[in-house]
Amino acid sequence: MLEVNAWRRRRGDVPLVGYQELCRELAVSGPGTFAELDTTGARSVLRRFSDAWFAAVKRRNNGDGSAGFPRRRRGLVPVRWYHG
Known part of the structure; x- marks a missing residue:
């Protein structure tokens, strides 16, 4: 689902970066x-992706030109979340 932003970028659309936008896209994408x-x-x-995106924006606005946006997928990364 995070690849949707790459497709949107190629079409010239604005990428989805907000948590609510990403959750809406998840609901539309299906199981x-x-x-x-x-x-x-x-x-x-999606929360961590959104947080990383906005942290990169903040770092860039503070003058850190090396701050990169989360653009690529990472395979087999441990994930933690609340259950219930």
């Missing part, structure tokens, strides 16, 4: 979008 993760786990991943 199986995040492989074995349930909705709670997927939302946890």
